[in-house]
Amino acid sequence: xxxxxxxxxxxxxxxxxxxxxxxxxxxxxxxxxxxxxxxxxxxxxxxxxxxxxxxxxxxxxxxxxxxxxxxxxxxxxxxxxxxxxxxxxxxxxxxxxxxxxxxxxxxxxxxxxxxxxxxxxxxxxxxxxxxxxxxxxxxxxxxxxxxxxxxxxxxxxxxxxxxxxxxxxxxxxxxxxxxxxxxxxxxxxxxxxxxxxxxxxxxxxxxxxxxxxxxxxxxxxxxxxxxxxxxxxxxxxxxxxxxxxxxxxxxxxxxxxxxxxxxxxxxxxxxxxxxxxxxxxxxxxxxxxxxxxxxxxxxxxxxxxxxxxxxxxxxxxxxxxxxxxxxxxxxxxxxxxxxxxxxxxxxxxxxxxxxxxxxxxxxxxxxxxxxxxxxxxxxxxxxxxxxxxxxxxxxxxxxxxxxxxxxxxxxxxxxxxxxxxxxxxxxxxxxxxxxxxxxxxxxxxxxxxxxxxxxxxxxxxxxxxxxxxxxxxxxxxxxxxxxxxxxxxxxxxxxxxxxxxxxxxxxxxxxxxxxxxxxxxxxxxxxxxxxxxxxxxxxxxxxx
Amino acid sequence: xxxxxxxxxxxxxxxxxxxxxxxxxxxxxxxxxxxxxxxxxxxxxxxxxxxxxxxxxxxxxxxxxxxxxxxxxxxxxxxxxxxxxxxxxxxxxxxxxxxxxxxxxxxxxxxxxxxxxxxxxxxxxxxxxxxxxxxxxxxxxxxxxxxxxxxxxxxxxxxxxxxxxxxxxxxxxxxxxxxxxxxxxxxxxxxxxxxxxxxxxxxxxxxxxxxxxxxxxxxxxxxxxxxxxxxxxxxxxxxxxxxxxxxxxxxxxxxxxxxxxxxxxxxxxxxxxxxxxxxxxxxxxxxxxxxxxxxxxxxxxxxxxxxxxxxxxx
Numbered sequence: 001x002x003x004x005x006x007x008x009x010x011x012x013x014x015x016x017x018x019x020x021x022x023x024x025x026x027x028x029x030x031x032x033x034x035x036x037x038x039x040x041x042x043x044x045x046x047x048x049x050x051x052x053x054x055x056x057x058x059x060x061x062x063x064x065x066x067x068x069x070x071x072x073x074x075x076x077x078x079x080x081x082x083x084x085x086x087x088x089x090x091x092x093x094x095x096x097x098x099x100x101x102x103x104x105x106x107x108x109x110x111x112x113x114x115x116x117x118x119x120x121x122x123x124x125x126x127x128x129x130x131x132x133x134x135x136x137x138x139x140x141x142x143x144x145x146x147x148x149x150x151x152x153x154x155x156x157x158x159x160x161x162x163x164x165x166x167x168x169x170x171x172x173x174x175x176x177x178x179x180x181x182x183x184x185x186x187x188x189x190x191x192x193x194x195x196x197x198x199x200x201x202x203x204x205x206x207x208x209x210x211x212x213x214x215x216x217x218x219x220x221x222x223x224x225x226x227x228x229x230x231x232x233x234x235x236x237x238x239x240x241x242x243x244x245x246x247x248x249x250x251x252x253x254x255x256x257x258x259x260x261x262x263x264x265x266x267x268x269x270x271x272x273x274x275x276x277x278x279x280x281x282x283x284x285x286x287x288x289x290x291x292x293x294x295x296x297x298x299x300x301x302x303x304x305x306x307x308x309x310x311x312x313x314x315x316x317x318x319x320x321x322x323x324x325x326x327x328x329x330x331x332x333x334x335x336x337x338x339x340x341x342x343x344x345x346x347x348x349x350x351x352x353x354x355x356x357x358x359x360x361x362x363x364x365x366x367x368x369x370x371x372x373x374x375x376x377x378x379x380x381x382x383x384x385x386x387x388x389x390x391x392x393x394x395x396x397x398x399x400x401x402x403x404x405x406x407x408x409x410x411x412x413x414x415x416x417x418x419x420x421x422x423x424x425x426x427x428x429x430x431x432x433x434x435x436x437x438x439x440x441x442x443x444x445x446x447x448x449x450x451x452x453x454x455x456x457x458x459x460x461x462x463x464x465x466x467x468x469x470x471x472x473x474x475x476x477x478x479x480x481x482x483x484x485x486x487x488x489x490x491x492x493x494x495x496x497x498x499x500x501x502x503x504x505x506x507x508x509x510x511x512x513x514x515x516x517x518x519x520x521x522x523x524x525x526x527x528x529x530x531x532x533x534x535x536x537x538x539x540x541x542x543x544x
Numbered sequence: 545x546x547x548x549x550x551x552x553x554x555x556x557x558x559x560x561x562x563x564x565x566x567x568x569x570x571x572x573x574x575x576x577x578x579x580x581x582x583x584x585x586x587x588x589x590x591x592x593x594x595x596x597x598x599x600x601x602x603x604x605x606x607x608x609x610x611x612x613x614x615x616x617x618x619x620x621x622x623x624x625x626x627x628x629x630x631x632x633x634x635x636x637x638x639x640x641x642x643x644x645x646x647x648x649x650x651x652x653x654x655x656x657x658x659x660x661x662x663x664x665x666x667x668x669x670x671x672x673x674x675x676x677x678x679x680x681x682x683x684x685x686x687x688x689x690x691x692x693x694x695x696x697x698x699x700x701x702x703x704x705x706x707x708x709x710x711x712x713x714x715x716x717x718x719x720x721x722x723x724x725x726x727x728x729x730x731x732x733x734x735x736x737x738x739x740x741x742x743x744x745x746x747x748x749x750x751x752x753x754x755x756x757x758x759x760x761x762x763x764x765x766x767x768x769x770x771x772x773x774x775x776x777x778x779x780x781x782x783x784x785x786x787x788x789x790x791x792x793x794x795x796x797x798x799x800x801x802x803x804x805x806x807x808x809x810x811x812x813x814x815x816x817x818x819x820x821x822x823x824x825x826x827x828x829x830x831x832x833x834x835x836x837x838x839x840x841x842x843x844x845x846x847x848x849x850x851x852x853x854x855x856x857x858x
Contacts (some may be wrong), residue, residue: 054811057630058630065629065815066629066630137596138593138597139594141594142591197631198631214803215640215803216641216803216807216808217713217714217801217803218713240712240713240801241801242712243798243801243803243807243810243811244798244799244801245694246696246799247695247711247712247799247800247801248706250696250699250700250703250711251712253704253712254703254704254707254711256710256711256712350759419576421576421580421816422575422576423582424580425575425576425577425580428590457591457592462785515741
């Protein structure tokens with residue numbers, strides 16, 4: 001009896017509990033959240049859904065984190081926009097004049113521009129925005145213009161003038177960056193005018209306006225009906241916040257996302273897998289930055305140009321870049337790619353040549369001892385420490401590849417994986433031998449790049465410190481940045497880039513590109529020339 | 545009883561104090577300067593002047609003891625400072641996100657209890673039968689599979705391939721299904737085995753034999769006697785598995801884009817947003833302490849000796 005009985009009662013009990021669970025489970029979870037319109041598929045509107053790893057942030061045009069650049073650029077516009085190959089084109093300013101001494105810039109503002117709330121865009125509001133930015137000068141001191149801006153004036157309703165303390169040619173490029181010099185409408189300003197503490201509402205002149213927003217979940221942008229330029233072809237952009245790269249790919253494969261866009265937003269494996277699938281379109285942008293390896297010449301072993309040259313020639317860049325990045329990056333011959341202003345200079349690429357490399361090391365006095373594997377000179381071994389970001393799989397793989405290839409030359413490399421913040425700290429303290437470094441990209445380069453060549457504290461000037469012509473290089477940088485003569489400026493850039501190429505202290509490895517993966521219904525997708533801008537200009541939706 | 549609770553409540557204070565001290569020490573041992581992390585995260589080049597200004601703003605230029613005293617004073621008022629990243633009060637940000645995490649934890653706990661109790665009982669009653677095998681398989685699987693991977697697998701099959709459920713996000717009950725299953729599987733694994741072994745143990749007890757000979761129905765024996773005692777280790781287990789639940793929410797929220805506290809914490813770690821990290825650790829410590837206290841109280845109420853007394857009076 002007992003066994004039978006026991007079993008039946010246990011089964012009854014289990015069934016009761018399971019039934020209860022089903023009842024509870026099927027009742028509403030009571031999250032209290034209404035389904036968002038973002039989640040509902042609206043067929044009437046032309047809508048594109050993309051994902052972003054982080055919340056779009058406060059949408060304040062004058063502050064940094066946690067606001068996301070691409071989203072800020074959807075709402076707020078610059079006076080001047082940065083276009084392909086570094087061409088500067090009129091945006092909210094339709095023309096500008098520069099005084100002969102290079103200090104006074106006068107901007108004629110575009111007529112008929114309105115903010116998304118219908119209020120007019122004029123010199124008054126331009127000045128108000130400039131004042132708000134300059135009130136927090138310290139925060140923005142990284143941008144060259146902030147250091148040289150002396151005063152701003154409203155000449156008349158459509159004319160705005162600014163005066164610099166000294167000539168600084170990249171002022172126009174600086175005005176094209178996504179933050180902080182973009183324009184918030186009157187309604188967005190707090191009562192005291194200090195936007196650094198927050199804004200009332202995100203009102204801009206851009207083609208989009210923020211229609212719906214749920215922190216950490218999604219943001220919906222709709223067309224700005226008052227937009228002065230060509231209206232976007234789609235009605236709505238929905239940005240879903242998906243922090244995890246794999247989840248992003250799964251959501252895309254399910255069809256929840258129309259577009260995945262950005263730098264490093266999906267893994268290399270995932271990108272390849274999507275690229276090999278005919279259902280989707282994948283695109284790579286022009287180079288947006290260079291991955292370089294700094295050979296710190298302030299280390300005595302690296303102060304000899306022959307050693308630096310040997311190291312650059314001693315690893316197979318082409319094979320490494322293709323192997324590690326699966327073709328997502330291109331091998332780089334020069335520190336700056338040629339799609340920036342003034343960088344289209346003829347420079348001799350430094351090619352892979354192991355024999356030459358060994359000969360150079362011998363010539364520099366670093367000899368392989370009998371039976372040894374590491375070269376020596378005056379009782380010292382030729383060994384270096386390479387620091388890399390331990391969370392970056394590409395850096396790690398490249399560090400290991402270079403370590404293996406250089407060991408063939410008799411050069412010992414010790415690898416140290418660090419947290420990014422520690423890495424940056426060591427770069428600034430000049431406490432490194434070999435370091436993976438990236439330039440800033442468009443629209444910040446080439447002027448930001450040459451600026452760090454001459455300014456201590458960024459790691460680059462230190463890397464170049466043992467170059468015999470360092471002083472001359474610094475003078476050329478200062479001359480270029482303050483030059484008002486275009487031809488002279490091009491000459492100076494050419495000379496600076498040539499010196500850097502010949503000195504081999506900054507070894508170009510690869511050109512980084514942005515990736516885009518999208519469904520076939522999307523057409524006319526164009527990568528923005530400005531690295532930080534949004535990619536929705538011109539994007540269209542087919543009838544699929 | 546009241547005295548016991550009072551004593552336990554007082555004991556909480558030094559534990560919380562130690563928790564804050566450990567967090568504070570860990571943050572200050574770390575080689576990264578928060579001011580620098582803040583500027584780096586904000587894409588601002590940290591010039592020495594800016595660093596000094598930020599350090600002053602964050603109070604990092606004061607002696608450690610003063611900083612710690614300030615921290616304690618503030619925490620006592622539930623003031624965790626402002627997030628380095630958003631410039632908003634941390635407590636407000638946390639309050640916004642806690643409901644999502646609580647919702648996820650609640651349903652996962654509920655699911656695991658409702659699955660593991662019948663499964664554990666059945667596995668014990670039908671020892672070595674197929675149901676026992678199934679429960680064992682679920683337990684091994686649940687205990688060994690990495691949560692993030694389980695999350696991806698579930699998304700792949702149920703959201704992408706079968707298109708039954710959404711991939712990510714929060715909103716409707718459908719959004720809750722996959723994260724809840726992901727989070728509860730490990731708990732189910734633990735609870736089922738716990739309950740199985742304790743039910744088996746009780747079934748060997750003489751009081752069960754005695755009850756049977758008295759002709760008491762099996763169901764009554766199970767519910768009134770066996771389960772009442774066998775459930776005790778499960779309750780302890782639930783208290784002990786708070787840690788699993790907490791770490792689980794961090795992973796699951798990341799995988800399913802669930803806008804909760806765990807995800808916020810991950811972001812804070814990456815950005816070295818120290819006030820947020822401090823707040824998280826403090827709340828986690830409090831949660832552990834409260835759970836332990838609750839478990840002890842429940843055990844006290846269910847103490848078998850009390851029922852033994854009851855039986856003695858028969």
